[in-house]
Amino acid sequence: MDDEHSSLRSWEDMNHDILVKIFQNLDIFDLISGIGQVCSTWRLAACDPLLWRNLDLSMLKSNFIKIPLQPYVYVDGRSDKTLTRVLKISLNLSRGNILTLIFHYNLYISYDLFTYTAERCPRLKRLIMPAWNRIGGDGICNAIHIWKDLESLTMPSISNPPVLMEEISENCKNFSELKIMGPFDVCFASTLVAFLPKLKVLSLRCSMILKDALVIILDGLKGLEVLNISHCLLVDVPPPPARRNVLRKLDSTILERTGKLKKFISCMNDSCVMCQRTKNDEGLMRWYKYEEDLWKVDEVRSLAI
Known part of the structure; x- marks a missing residue:
């Protein structure tokens, strides 16, 4: 009997590397469910850097309604509570x-929680x-000030891009990739040229x-190597009183300029489902109408999720 009991091992005796490999197969909800409280060995494994290179919270969406006053959304308290806990x-x-x-x-995180996350x-x-x-310009700028190593950003379009782009320019010296999910106008373009002239990858x-x-x-992003304008609604705005004109193909003024790029990706095909959707949504995609994870797709591999 003594020999039999001496061969038994406790939870704390499990090999660290084996535990980490097991934990790598768990989703975020399993990882935070309490496995780190089993014993000190499991706690150490649950904190291993291999498990936390990426934190994917894309499955969490806020339960909200739109309201007429800032921040223009009211988020259900249970949504906030779940997000805060996770x-x-x-x-x-x-x-x-x-x-x-x-x-x-479609996650509406609060200013305080976003700041807590950045820190x-x-x-x-x-x-x-x-x-x-609910974050506001100050919230994202404060976060950028912390993220000195930031290299890649996927973001919704904003009404005042200069403030954010200047913050990135001053603090993120290795910044090279940007994806904008929203309308792209002359103001935004001029801002990128002014503050991020060395940008290498851009997806619109x-x-x-x-x-x-x-x-x-x-013309202005001299370091640009990759540009993705797939399924975009390209619009020409002639002087008033003429109305805007949706272009059906790229003309020579565009094509001649794309020759300098290592990779130029475009699709303006009436038979393309995604092109049809962008046209129907007038260039501001209503992703909730489509396949669950469609918004994560990008023809540029490094920007896909």
Whole structure:
């Protein structure tokens, strides 16, 4: 009997590397469910950096209604409570090792929680932004000030891009990739040229783009290597009183400028389902109408989720 009992092992005796491999097969909800409370060995494994390079919260969406006053949405308290719990446990276990952070585009995170998140992800290199409404310009700029290592950003379009782009220019010296999910106008294009002239990769897929804005970035972003305008609604705005004109194909003024790029991706095909959807949504995609994870797709591999 003594020999039999001596061969038994406790939970704490499990090999760390084996535990980490097992935990890598768990989703975020399993990881934060309490496995780190089993014993000190499991706690150490649950905090291993291999598990926390990427924090994907794209499955979390806010339950909200639109309201006429700022922040223009009211979020159900249970949504906030769930997000707060998931984020705080995850950030505690990650110990500052998160490099990629993915939010759902329909997640309305509060200013305080977003700031809390930024402070506990100081090494962040890639961010897929949630909706801005409750964060505000100050919230995202404060976060960018912390994220010195940020290289890639996927974001909704904003009304005042210069403030954010200037913050990225001043703080994120290795920043090289940007995806904008929303209309792209002359103001936004001029802002990129002014503050991010060394930008290498830009995706504007499924957005409305002014032709003049496209010309500005092709002429002004000297370091641009990859440009994706697949399924975009390209619009030419002639002087008043003429109405805007939706272009059906790229003309020579655009094509000649794209020759300098290593990779130029476009699709303006009436038979393309995604092109039809962008046209129907007038360049501001209503992703909730389509397949669940369609918003994560990008023809540029490094920007796909």
